[in-house]
Amino acid sequence: MSSSTASQAQPAGHPDGPGARAFIGSFTSAGGRGVIAAAVDPATGALTVLDATDAVPDPSYLALAADGRTVYAVSEREEGAVAAFDLRLAKLGEPVPVGGGSPTHLALADGHLLAANYGSGSVTVLPLHDDGTPGEASCVLHHLGSGPDVSRQEGPHAHQVLPDPSGSRVLSVDLGTDSVRVCTLNTATGTLAVTSEVALRPGSGPRHLAFHPEGSYAYVVNELTPTVTVCRWETATGTLTPLSEVPLVPEGTEGPSYASEAVVARDGSFLWVANRGHDSISVLGLSDGGARAELRTTVPCGGHWPRDLAIDPAGRHLYAANERSGDVTWFDIDPGSGIPQRGGSVEAPAASCVIFG
Structure with a gap:
């Protein structure tokens, strides 16, 4: 170190x-x-x-254990892996293969570490040991499909995986298939099962999703078009319903803009989205309990x-x-x-x- x-x-x-x-x-x-x-x-x-x-190559995404004592990192390589560190950044054991390529996101769900593998279009489940270190993969869920952008959507590209606010479902966002998959996690077996696949606008390239703090709405950031899709989320049924698509840059903006990440204010009043190329942060006002989003401005x-x-x-x-x-x-x-x-x-x-x- x-x-x-x-x-x-x-x-x-x-x-x-x-x-x-x-x-x-x-x-x-x-x-x-x-x-x-x-x-x-x-x-x-x-x-x-x-x-x-x-100690680990290309740790492009990190996650922190619920007890705050362990930092997890992906190794975004062709043969992807995840690694664990203590808070002094000492590596805890050896990296664990995820059985997929180029993992780009991590999340924790009910005693398991989840990895979204962009290169292979899959989601991996790794059970966590009592000491917080990840065990061997218990499940690799492969996405299927493609999109109209032949250069970016020739196949599935899982970009994010995360639990819903209740912890009862797991959602995976796939840029290559223009969709979000809703899954259940069997904690006894460490396996994921898809309960629904929600289609977004073809060619939009969904990348990441963020929930409103009240839990009834979600915002999907689209990488291939500078927009965010506002969705209703029904916890009881695990149903995600797209409602509207809102621009992230002002009309007439020249040059490409590729949205990357969204963050919602703690009180649910605002949504911020990062835009690569445009090199800006979009500020969106949220209203009607999170059902409506409106672009207010962008800042460098x-x-x-x-x-x-x-x-x-x-x-x-x-x-x-x-x-x-x-x-x-x-x-x-x-x-x-x-x-x-x-x-x-x-x-x-x-x-x-x-x-x-």
């Missing part, structure tokens, strides 16, 4: 000390440092890099190619992981307008993900 702070004392915010902390994922193949630990100033949102490890993301967005646990600061400019920018959130105001940035080459513990 390499460290950017060689002090023997543990400062406030150190992963083993008091204070808030963040973890940043990055592409080692593009010059990134791997998994980075950073202290968070709760007043300003500023990040200070503390440690980093490149503070760098180039924002691959991920995250909000701090207090809901006061927004963070953009700007992959191609190699930095993470933080913003103060105006509680009235929802407009992010740039606070500063920290260098993080090939940054791809930010999570908080």
Whole structure:
């Protein structure tokens, strides 16, 4: 493990000390440092890099255990894997193969770690041991289908997997098939079963999904068109129903824009979406309990190619992981307008993900 702070004392915010902390994922193949630990100033949102490890190649997406003691990372390679680290970024055991290619997302659900494998268009379930480390894959669920964009949708590309707010269902978002699959997880066997597949507009390229805090609506970010699809979510039946599609950039905007991630305000008033190419953050107002979304404005993301967005646990600061400019920018959130105001940035080459513990 390499460290950017060689002090023997543990400062406030150190992963083993008091204070808030963040973890940043990055592409080692593009010059990134791997998994980075950073202290968070709760007043300003500023990040200070503390440690980093490149023990696993291309840890592009991270997830934190429910007890806050273990950091999980994908290894986004052709033969994909997941790895576990303690809060000092010491690797816990060896990486575990996911049985799929290029995993891009992780989530935790009822004692299991779930990985979305973009390259192979599949979702993997790995049971967690008592010590928090992942075991061998208990299920690899393969998606089927394609889309009209022959260069991007020649086959399935699972980009995200996550449990619904109740924890009773698992949803997987597939860019290649323009659909979201709703599944149940059998915790006894560690297997997924598809209960429905929800079709979105052909060619839209759904990438990620975020739920409204009240749990009745979800917002699907479309990568191949700069839009977000507002959906109703019925927990009791596990039914996802598309309602409307809302633009993420102003009409007449020139040049390509590829949306990457969505974050919903803690109080459900706003939705923020990162746009690569346009290099912006869209600010959408949410109303009618989350049923309606309206683009209010866009602001610069503070760098180039924002691959991920995250909000701090207090809901006061927004963070953009700007992959191609190699930095993470933080913003103060105006509680009235929802407009992010740039606070500063920290260098993080090939940054791809930010999570908080």
